[in-house]
Amino acid sequence: MSHTGQDTDPAVAPASGPDHEFQTHVADGKLWLQHCKDCDTAIFMPRVLCPSCASLALEWRPASGLGTIYSQATLRPRAKPGAPERPPHSVVLVDLDEGPRMMSHLPGVSPEDIHIGMRVRARIDGDTGSHLVAFFPEESQP
């Protein structure tokens, strides 16, 4: 147990910072979210306290990984003379089934194949210590 402060109850203080804990949990390839043990709110971005009730009693739980695209914005890069054309890039906001919203993208999926309301499933990309949550289309649309 690392030292986290003079006045924090050691029974509920986290063992390390929430960004570090997030990276450790998602290393298994699944999306994990913090949940507040006092008010049952699911939390993202990772924090040391619950933004709904200020509780420090947070625990990490595996999430369903399922969500719905809430919005989409697509960068259309300007062609630069002599330079290879850069493909468009969609950034999305995903509403997770557990409640929180996150910014993400769908690697390898054309912007034309992404739309608001579409069901998506999380996948963990990136290297150890800098994992990120990407999404891909969920095959079985409800």
Next chain:
Amino acid sequence: MTSPSPLRGKSAIVGVGTAGLGEAPGFNAMDIQALAVRAALDDAGLSLTDVDGLFCANMSHTFPAISTVEYLGLNPRWIDGTNTGGSSFVAHALSATMALEAGLCDVALICYGATMRSGAGRMVPPAEQPAYEVPHGPRYPMTAYALAAARHMAQFGTTREQLAAVAVAARDWARLNPDAFERDPLSVEEVLASRMVMEPLSLRDCCLLTDGAGAIVMTRADRARDLAHKPAYFLGGGVASYNRAISEMPDLTSTAAKDSGKRAFTMAGLSQGDIDILQLYDAFTINVILFLEDLGFCPKGEGGAFVQDGRIAPGGALPVNTNGGGLSFCHPGMYGVFTLIEATRQLRGAAEARQVDKADTVLCHGNGITLSHQATAIFGSDNAL
């Protein structure tokens, strides 16, 4: 109605100034800010040695207020460097009123300057960006506003033509303003045909990136009456914020302007029907639609229809952004101070070709970062006191 706020009508804008609008090659942010400050003080008939309260923010300096103190040779009794993004200066009008009324200062200076166009040639974003968004490749601030626009379109059927109507209205006002950066005619068709930058926003849905500086001087109302110009009285103000990152915003179609506006209207003892002119922070066309809705000028979701037939353009029923706004007048990274300057000119009856006939009340609305902070301030002529 509740009893009027003790701050209502207690301060006024007595001087306004701009400098380096458009392009100011060879100058830095502090240089053109100083020129705007001199212009505002000359306009008020006051001098730098009278200034004992300073309110400023920017993105180029880590300590904007302190660097400004040094450059201008000020020795202020009260300093407020609250930085909430482009909304800062509208929020400062409320803070300055409090400081004046509390006797913390007698002459309040609110100022801003930036030279992003001739400096970096691009929007220079703040150093700290949301850590869980950055890996996905957003371009700030554009991505955030495109996400809001896409959601508004999906949820309410708002169209690109309706967004374009905002850009066209701004341009029609700018054509009446000799200080505006873009003054060529602009049609809805031209906005729709402009290069798609961040879908659903095209180039003409996005504000300009110019150099520019603006400054205003405020005093208590009793002193304001003895100065050179008709005072632009502060009637009410309010701020609100729920989030920094766009991904943390509860509802992208509904901004904290709902709360900042309500607070400002309550303080002013006014309602929407009492407002003659609006100055809304139009970093992108979607902003104007969102703020018209959230400030209560039309129901939620109906902002697109509200703007589409010239209602906010010259000759329309509700004049919005009479200087041409951030879309066509100028936008040096943070725009808020220019809403206050244009409000003052309209209330004085000094806006020349773009002067609105009935100009006794003006609502200024500032927006900060990526729809992250909202500040509203209402000003009036002596008819509105």
